[in-house]
Amino acid sequence: MLYHKLVMGRSRSFDSAETQDAICSQFWDTGYAATSVDDLMQATGLGKGSLYGAFGSKHDMFVRALTDYATAAQSEFRATLEGDDAGALRRLRSYVRAVAKGPGARRGCMLAKAIAELAGRDADVDAIVSDFVKSMERTLVKCIRQAQRCGDVARDADARQLALMLLAVLRGMESLGKAGAGTATLRLIADGALASLTLSLSKRSP
Numbered sequence: 001m002l003y004h005k006l007v008m009g010r011s012r013s014f015d016s017a018e019t020q021d022a023i024c025s026q027f028w029d030t031g032y033a034a035t036s037v038d039d040l041m042q043a044t045g046l047g048k049g050s051l052y053g054a055f056g057s058k059h060d061m062f063v064r065a066l067t068d069y070a071t072a073a074q075s076e077f078r079a080t081l082e083g084d085d086a087g088a089l090r091r092l093r094s095y096v097r098a099v100a101k102g103p104g105a106r107r108g109c110m111l112a113k114a115i116a117e118l119a120g121r122d123a124d125v126d127a128i129v130s131d132f133v134k135s136m137e138r139t140l141v142k143c144i145r146q147a148q149r150c151g152d153v154a155r156d157a158d159a160r161q162l163a164l165m166l167l168a169v170l171r172g173m174e175s176l177g178k179a180g181a182g183t184a185t186l187r188l189i190a191d192g193a194l195a196s197l198t199l200s201l202s203k204r205s206p
Contacts, residue, residue, distance in 0.1 A: 016054065019044045023055065024065035028110045031117050032062050063124045069110045070132045077136060081143045088146035089153065092166070093194055099170055100190035102177040109174055136170075137163050144197070153197050162197060169193040 026043040118125040140163035147153040
């Protein structure tokens with residue numbers, strides 16, 4: 001009991017959150033396979049024993065880093081699209097057009113990198129990606145239904161179908177942007193997708 005109290009009461013000689021950020025940053029830069037334990041030791045300033053003791057194996061560290069990244073990305077996505085019904089279509093347009101500007105960061109999307117490297121070969125990564133995609137879908141469906149309630153998107157349109165189309169467009173634009181597609185090309189894709197949201201309204205008889 002005394003030993004347990006001493007261990008539990010002892011403060012770490014490093015900042016756990018700061019170290020986790022350094023681990024995430026390293027994996028984000030170099031991916032899973034290309035990141036060695038030595039790289040993680042250098043990035044965090046910790047020895048192998050301390051690193052493993054606090055954060056587990058290399059795979060454990062990667063899964064935690066990817067989970068943290070996905071959670072933050074989900075929260076940011078929800079915050080961007082949340083709001084009142086009247087502004088729902090405007091928020092959707094703003095977000096899609098922002099993605100059409102191309103990758104704003106040298107690193108790109110950590111999830112996209114993980115998918116390219118490990119999808120179908122790592123059950124933990126597959127689960128994180130699946131949860132992320134479902135979360136994005138729910139957020140898009142909610143925003144589209146808000147736009148439907150105020151008449152900016154046809155009420156008889158399938159909100160989930162539209163959400164999945166937008167989700168495919170968003171992820172596709174990110175991939176094309178990383179592959180070198182220009183802003184003009186991405187903007188054409190974005191405008192075409194956004195036009196489909198209100199197409200059924202424009203076809204109706206007055």
